[in-house]
Amino acid sequence: MRHIAGYRRPYPGTQPNHLHPPYVSSIKRAPSKPLIYLPHTLSEVTGPRFGQKTIDVKAFDLTKQHSGEALGERIVVSGRVLDENGRPVSNTLVEIWQANAAGRYLHKVDQHDAPLDPNFTGCGHTLTDSEGYYRFVTIRPGEYPWRNHYNAWRPAHIHFSLFGPAFATRLITQMYFPGDPLIPFDPIFNCTADDKARNRLISLFDWETTIPEQALGYRFNIVLSGREATPMEK
Ligand SMILES: [Fe+2]
Numbered sequence: 001m002r003h004i005a006g007y008r009r010p011y012p013g014t015q016p017n018h019l020h021p022p023y024v025s026s027i028k029r030a031p032s033k034p035l036i037y038l039p040h041t042l043s044e045v046t047g048p049r050f051g052q053k054t055i056d057v058k059a060f061d062l063t064k065q066h067s068g069e070a071l072g073e074r075i076v077v078s079g080r081v082l083d084e085n086g087r088p089v090s091n092t093l094v095e096i097w098q099a100n101a102a103g104r105y106l107h108k109v110d111q112h113d114a115p116l117d118p119n120f121t122g123c124g125h126t127l128t129d130s131e132g133y134y135r136f137v138t139i140r141p142g143e144y145p146w147r148n149h150y151n152a153w154r155p156a157h158i159h160f161s162l163f164g165p166a167f168a169t170r171l172i173t174q175m176y177f178p179g180d181p182l183i184p185f186d187p188i189f190n191c192t193a194d195d196k197a198r199n200r201l202i203s204l205f206d207w208e209t210t211i212p213e214q215a216l217g218y219r220f221n222i223v224l225s226g227r228e229a230t231p232m233e234k
Helices: 023-028 042-044 195-201
Strands: 076-083 093-097 123-127 133-139 144-146 152-154 157-162 171-176 216-219
Touching: 093 133, 123 133, 171 195
Parallel strands: 076 216
Antiparallel strands: 076 133, 093 123, 093 157, 144 152, 157 171
């Protein structure tokens, strides 16, 4: 019979707190009663599995999803997906969504007074390769205001979803950009108490993946579980 892996739970403080009052929405969303411990079941530790047939191979390049060029600064975002033992997670689905260069999402709830870009949808997906590497070409997202508090602005960020090898390792998180002056003031970034853990959400500028005269490279490695896990949204 095939060995079925279990997954260790994270260390205290290294994942976002459910309740972080400076992030005002967390006051209503946070559970008010103690959580019920549920043991993992077979369906949570064995799937789902995705293959080449389930993805659009062109979806990794968000700058080329329409007939015209997307507006803004082209960037390459790439990295490696690893499990809690540092082993690459191959063939896992990585999805991203983001605002356009002006800081506006193509979504009916987003009524920010900034222009939409007809050549930029802001969604992409890809599979990791056999060594756990993924790569996207996209536009650097703009910062945008939100109504969490007076004069609140989100740092530039890209939303990520990763399934990993099983539902138990599914991770939804946000990647930030190095040197963004808004990061220290961001209540969502600050939901994770552990300083070292939350700084894992900031990508690194990367000469190796920078394309001359075309796009700056940013590297964002993601660890799905364990001691070095990337903080994820609950
Ligand atoms: Fe966002």
